[in-house]
Every structure is written in structure tokens, then in C-alpha cells.
Amino acid sequence: MIRSAIEIKGLKKRFGKQIVLDGIDLSVPSGVVYALLGPNGAGKTTLINILSTLTVPDEGSVRVAGFDVVTEKNKVKMSISLTGQFAAVDEVLTAEENLMMICRLSGLTAAEARSRTAELLSRFDLVSVAKKRVKTYSGGMRRRLDLAISLVVSRPIIFLDEPTTGLDTTSRRALWDVILRLKEQGITVFLTTQYLEEADQLADLISVIDGGKVVATGTAAELKSRVGDEVIELLNGNDEIIRSVTTSGSLHDVSRTLNELAAKVPPDLRVNIRKPSMDDVFLALTTKETERSIS
Template sequence: MDDFGIHATALTKSYGALRVLDGIDLAVPRGSVLALLGPNGAGKTTTVRILATLTEPDSGTARVAGHDTASERTLVRRSISLTGQFAAVDELQTGAETLRMMGRLCGLRPRAARARADELLERFGLAEAAGRTAKSYSGGMRRRLDLAASLVARPEVIFLDEPTSGLDPRSRQDLWDLVRELRADGTSVLLTTQYLEEADRLADRVAVLAGGRIAAEGTPAELKSRVAGHRLDLTLASRDAYDALAPRAARLAAGRGAPATEELTLTPEELGLSLPTDGSAAHVRSLLDALDPDHTAVDRFSVRGATLDDVFLTLTGAAP
């Protein structure tokens, strides 16, 4: 167990008749990043709240930073940090005041709190804005300050619940770099996100939540291989063409030896179909001939590598 920052077994949680978690297992080795994916309402935030000791599970066990979340809550809370979906900073305090206050709350002496605040302001690119109140910060700066505040006590485990929601691309990239630094420093990170590119770039492993259970877990490459190494994306010429080819495509996908729902992706609003392929010209040509022998139904096609979007759609049936 000492090798894991997070280790949870058979966690369940219900709210009335709604079963949110139905026996999930999670393991995050120390110094690694696990991305937890799932559609809205899948239980991602509930999982984080249980592991952070903010909510009790109905059953199951969990250890975080080597401590039991039920019997050693105080030790868990001393070892973790949680950054929620929205930056939680006092707009009337300056960046420096916020971090110094957090240092004092974490038990640092005044001189040590100032030194830690200065260190984090520099690391997060906020040194020049240290004397400005947070209300004058941009959204990206507030998010960086929020994350800096969560690292004052040097946590062993950090929970990031959709940390880049609402950020512009540059701020998102900056936060990605910070997560990579945390991992390099040996911090265990549990990341929930709606951005599948984010999970692909940052996570050592990805777990997909669906129906209260872990539908799949593995490295991004392993999960992408489950829905084929390549995909053939088709845009059809008309609604009639879509209605005619969709059943035919389902039969072709099922012929690969897996249920069609695990191989075929349909986007009817865009008249789109996506099928697995080995990526070779011969196989692409054979699929096109089988689907559209008259060469009239397919308007456009492209071949690409499988992505986590494909994994997400295949395993959850939901839009990412």
C-alpha cells in the first residue's frame, strides 16, 4: 500500500434511490497522474469528495497517502490538497497575502510563510502581480493562485476537479505544465476533466466512469487500442444516405468480432459514421466499397488515429 498515493476498493454511494457509485476500485501510484473521465453525473466529484474525506461512502474502503479515510481523517487531510472546479480566492487580498495566510493556517511561522509564498508566486508566474488584489487577476491568474494556495503545505496527494474549466488555451497549457511538475516532484494527482486531450497529455492512466462503475482503465494508448488503432470517419451526402448506411455500417463493425456498439460511432446530427480500420489503403477501400458500392452516399471521408474521444463515446455513449 505504501506504493500508492490513492488506493480505493469497492466504493459505493447512493443518494436516495440514485446509485452514484456502484463498487469502484482505484489505484494511483505515488508520483503519477490518474485521469477520471465520465459524463456529467457519472460520480467523478462524488469520488473526489469521498477520497478527500468530505463525504462518507456507503461501503468500501480507501487509503490516501497511506492513511485510512475513515479512521485516519486528520492524517489524510494533512497530506492532501483539493482544487475544485472554480477558483476559491479572496478577491480583496493580494496574491502575496493569500499565500502567506495559507502558510500560517498550515502552521508555518511568519518568516517561513513569507518564504513559501514568494517561492510559489515565482513558480506560478505571479511574482509581478503579488501586490495586486485578486479581483484584478484574469481567470487564468486566479486559477494559478488557487492552485498555488493548495500547494503551500506540499501535499503528497492533490485532487484537481476539472481544474482548467473555463480557461483560455494559454492558461490551460500553463496549468498542464504545472501538473507535470507536480508529478516530477513525486506528488500523486487525481484529475477529473471534461477535456479528453487533457487526459491524453497528462495522465499515466485513465479510468472511465459509466453507470457508477469503472467501465475501463489503462494507459491512454491501451484504451485507444480497444476501439482500434485507426478510425474511418465518413460524412454522408444526405439523410436518406445516412439512414441506409448506418445499419450496414453496424453489421460491418460487428463482423470484426465485437458488438457493434463497441466499434461503431454514430453522429446523426452531422450525418456522420466512424468505423474501426487497420489504416491500410486496402482495408479503407474495402470498407468504402462495402458501404457505398455505387459511390454516391459518402460525401467525404478521412482516416485518423483513435483518440480518447472515441474511447469515451464507445464506453459511455455520451458526448465528451
């Protein structure tokens, strides 16, 4: 197994006068789930496109599975699978037909295609709908089929660009299970997401990108520790958060903060003390206002 699945140094990308990626440095170990968090327009999809050889970088070095994405493009393609933001499946065909078609296009014999199709239908819990046309599927079913198609040929690295966007909570969590099973098989999963809980639950490592730059990298616990050890929230009678303050978690700091707040706010506000969440990390590390989805 390759030691590093992805190595990025000094990556820059512009579109016209707009700088989308501004000196990205990332190192992704093999066999992990790596999440890239960031607001809309932060450059997440552009980075995925460069890593999957769909877009050429302007500056910097980018290696995937040990191969340069510019000079060794074909070797990179043979090492990766990509699932984009929108399911790329033929709605007229059934799940079985979609998979058989991709299997044959990938060079499998008829017998191998039938075997691989049956295996993937079972792995992604699509056996019961295998012979139904995809246009009748729910969003979660389409997403699972899209991911199954991307794994027709086994690759050591898979890119998932916001894989659960638009899915309900049940479908999202089902896809989480699929992603964790991929990791158990030694596959490196690099995903972009706006769902903060998704990164918290799935990722071994998380990078936060904002304004085309990586502003922080670490485990979920490490990123949360950067915010503070305890968060003090002041709530009104409707349980709406009026103010939120982070502290070191020590008795002295919590007591001092509460005394300072008590002197400034109405006495009828309630107090809630909790551990930092990925919400707190995201708000602390990103500067752009964005619509964030939290499942």
C-alpha cells in the first residue's frame, strides 16, 4: 500500500482574475477517511476536479497514489474512482442494467460482469430494486447506485464530492455505513461536505478550507480543542441562543466568564455549558457567511 494517498504542495488555481485555490498544502495518508470542510465557493469542488485530473492546476505539485496529476494523468485515473455531486446514472435503465453496462465497458467478461453486478447490488442494499427503473428510485437509492457504479473496478482511492447533499437523515446515515465499510477494506476516501456532523462522525482527519486556503487540519478532537474546552451559551425563554462564549474549561475561567456575563445581560437568561462542536470550529475558522447544513 502507498504511504501517502495524496500529496499537495503549493497548489494554486485561478479562473480569470478570481483566485480559487491559493497555495494549498495537504497530505492524506492511505486508508483513511479524509474530509474537506468549507463554505460555498471555498474551492472544494475545484480541488476534487484537480485531484481527479478533470482540471489542470496553475501552480504547485499534486500527486495522487504517487503519480503526478499532470504528467501521469492516465496512471492517476487508473488509481481513483470519483462520485460527483449529482448521481450519474441512466434513469431509463434498472440498477442491474446500469451496473452490467459499466462492467462491460470496463472490460469485464459477461460472466465477470454478472458476478460483479450481483456483488455490488448486495453490498449497497439494492437487490430488492435491482430490476426497477432508476427513475423510480429515491435520492438515497440513486446515490447508493452511483457509488456502486464508481466501484465497478476496485481502486485504492475514491473521491466523494458532497455525497449526501439532498438526502434525508436515514439515507445519509446509510451512506455513512457504506463509506466506513470502504475504509475497512483499506480504501482511502476523500470527501467534501458541508454537513459538519458528517465530518465529525466519519473522518479520521479534517481540513477546513476558506478563501482558497487551508486554515486548519487535524482530527475532530484536535480542531475542537482549538476552539476551547467548554462553551457557555446564554438562552432566552424560547431556548434561542443569545450569546455564546468559549472558555478553557477550568473552574476559574468558567466562573470568571459567568460573572462577567451576569454583569452585562438580563438576569432571566438561562445558561447551558457544553463541549465544542464542529459548528463552533466551522464558525471560528471560516470568515464567509454561508448557509450550513447540519443533520
